Amino acid sequence: MDETELRRMSVGHGFGVLAVVLSLCIPPLFLDDFSLLGTHVMWLCVCSAFVIAVNIILLLTLKPNPSYKRTSFGSKVNKFSKSCIYFFISCLVFHAVVFLYGAPLLESVPETFMFSVLLSSFITSRCLFILGPNFHAWVRVFSRDGAMCVWDHSLQITTLGSVLGAWFGAFPIPLDWERPWQVWPISCSLGATMGYAAGLLFGPLWIYWNRKKLTYKNR
Amino acid sequence: MRVAFSLLVFSYLLIHAIGLILFLRGFFPVSVKSQSRKNTVSEIPAEPSAGTKSNWTHLPPPLFKKTVILLIDSLRQDFVFGLKGKMHMPYMTQLLEKGTTHSFIAKAATPTVTMPRIKALMTGSIPGFIDVVMNLNSQELLDDNLLWQAKEAGKRVVFYGDNTWIKLFPNHFVEYDGTTSFFVSDFTEVDNNVTRHLDDVLSRNDWDILICHYLGLDHIGHLTGPYSHLVGPKLFEMDIVLKKIHTSLISKEEESLPNLIVVCGDHGMSETGSHGASSDEEIETPLVFISSAFERKNDSGKVPETLQQTDLTPTLAISLGLPIPRNNLGMLIHPVVEHELMRQQLRFFHLNGYQLSTLLRENVKSSETDVGVEQFKKAEKSHENWLKLYLEGNASEILKNLGNKVLKQYLNALMKLSSSLSKQVAEYDMYSMAVGAIISLEIFILLVLSFPNVLCSCAEFEVPLSSPFVSLLFYMMCLVLAAVHVIVCTSTEKVCFFCSISWVMAVAILTFISALCCIILSMLGKIVSKPKPPTMIQDSVSLWSEMDILLLMGTLGYVLSMGSSSLIEEEHQTWYFLVNTLCFVLAQDLCRKYFIVKKEKAHSLTHKSEEIEGVCIKEELKLKMLPLLARFLKDNEKLIALLSPWAILICCRLLRTLNQTGVQWMHRQDFGHWLTSSDHKAELSFLVAVSLVMIHLLIQGRCSSVSKIALAFGLLGVYSYRAATGHVLYPWEQTTKEISKGITEARFVYIFVLGVLITGIKDLLKSQVIYADPKTRSTSLWDVYCGLVLLAALLFRPHNLVVLVFCLMIQSTLTMFIWRLLKYNAVQVTLMHYWFGQAFFFFQVCLCILIV
């Protein structure tokens, strides 16, 4: 169990939560009629941007992925472009999945797409920054008992949190409570955000609790 | 004490039934009823005594000579007052705008089903749900009702229409002709059966009340929905009937008394064409009074007033000069009697108020303090004063104003009385419900707790008894519950079922509850104190896959969601959601199987099992399809298996757009509407034909050759039946034929359904009894399955045949590729089947259910 790695990760997660909180606090200073429910698409943009930005900063400072250490500039560019493509594909995939779950096809397309961007920034961007654009590594991490380090575990937990949050967020939509946040996709995106934040906060705690059981055989 | 498990389960079921009965008894309150059966003329109250001069004790005379009740089943409010009415009912519209009418929107109570609505119209009471359950086979209506009163008064009642009336009121009609609503697709014959009598009966003079109940519109609604092209002509037909009745009655009207026509609907029609629930479209029905006695009015643009459907009962009773039925909850509709003299109007309201306050007194303990009763007494007093002035010959303006004031007082009092009576009907008996729920819950917990014991080898169950702590707890609980019982029963004002049963029974049940509770507690204690073996913990972690968790949580969550009223209305959303998630988990499981297991070193094992599966599929497919296709399937098994959950997802998404169900998204135009509208008949025909061919291709595989042919003919019959009813086009002749009933074609299909079913069942029995050949058995099972699918194809609405195709397709995909490969156990497969079944039910939305 690598205690220092865990401490570094907790700090990184703290910044991740901070990004979500700041996405609520900073835009009202610059934009006049900004509100979470009123201009939801705007908030989705801002939130995704903040989360991605923090992830990039964390990638550069914490370096969770050892394979990034000795690489030439050309391969870096290559990886970057690959990551961008992966991110875009994941946005499309999330859009399709959300549509299959019952989102309208023609109406409110921007909302649906921004929601999938938000999900991608919660899930895919973290995958990209922790594992790199390496599909096999992704498959490994998301298979049972596939985690090999603390970062893998944190990735699993935040992904699960975001997906479950979005999933549970869909439940209030058909109810007849007539609340403003029952409109698609507000409750889903709020659920996903809360799940993401909860995953970030409780991930390190969970790993710390189960540190005896988690033995990483080969790094 | 050790008990054998079968005995245990049996006793669980028994006790659970007791709990359920208690709960249901509390949930479905008994309707407000008067003890004595019928209101007789001798019980009529006198006019509030005005000294000794005049004591008007007899009933007021009838206001109308003849009354015609034109009841059109499923007549929605907007079919008369809305755009549709303006377009298709010209005579009605003309009457409403310029004629002598009073029109209202009458709100029907739930359940919006024909028989309870007829009862409500005739008795004026709101039947509790228990009445619906008890009276599924409609027996004679024994409560006090208008028709009984009419018969007693020597009025001659003629009835044509729905059979239900004749079952409800046997020997009440001097002349009748009932039509059964057995065959829903019959739109014309049911109504012609009524209309053909009209000329004869209208020309005669030997009747007082004529009731016509038209069923055609309801049938159209059930089969094609409110936006079908058939609704317009049907409304026009009803308009012609109305015109016929109205002109004939007017022509015969003499000096003496005017006649009355009442046009009403028993319930509305939902956006899908069904009824039974409580949406606005189902509840709101039109109610139009037409008589030359009314003043001609010119306020055409006015929106009709809203009132209760039960208000028709006292109004009709007063108009016919009959006593108001005892259990009536409605109040007299004032505009209908407006043209009468003030003294008479006051007398009518007094009668109605007296009846309502009597009913309230008989049902509520604290009726004397009720606001309605107090107001009624006050109104009675001022009525008395008014009468005194009137009899003194005081006929000035003051008297008129005073009379209007008394009238207003009466109206207020009636409103209060009526609402407090209705509240009585709607209230639940919470105490009985709570007791029933506690019993059921305890049994459920006990079952859950004892379940692990059952699964291990010893099929016995140890009932923990007689530890000193537990027995002390038991006595304490008994005492506390008895105290609660006494307090609740002495303090409550309403009638409570659990209080009304004998105290021995009540004590026994309470003792039982505490005993169960103690058993549960001691079992829990035992489980907690028992140290778990360490191996079990590890096992239990790895035993639960995501699929198990999802199935368990989903089913449990669904059960819990039944408690919330808004979730019941949107139940289908829950199912779509859960089924989608199920598909994703299936996809994940498949991915795991193909991507990850292979990487690990268990390569040989996987390979072996794959080979076995491949052989299985190959055998299966050799029977079913061309060898070429089979080879293709085998070669690309991995790809197909990986893609199949996604294919299912896409199918589900397509089906969702077909029928928008639920209350919130009902108004949205969906694909189903587009298909059923009359402009897109060609598209619909093509779709139906393709679906029928697909159905045949999908299910004929494993049947015997006889049923294959029968199935083909049956599906052909389905198409010609649809063509005969005018839903789809004939491919062979383009001339537009008039819409027939399609009974012959439907019978043709029924014969094939029966044939296939009978051969299947016969083979099945034979294979069971004589020799056990698994192949014959499966073939005969498939035959039975074929027959059922054919029946479904006949009963579904034409555009929903697509749903059937997708359903069959998804099912075969699941069985062929997913379940076989992933090796789920029986419980998982059953639960998945159940989920998909629920989702498909909502994809096609209850169309074959017929509640007339």
Ligand SMILES: [Zn+2]
């Ligand atoms: Zn009806």
Ligand SMILES: [Zn+2]
């Ligand atoms: Zn009906």
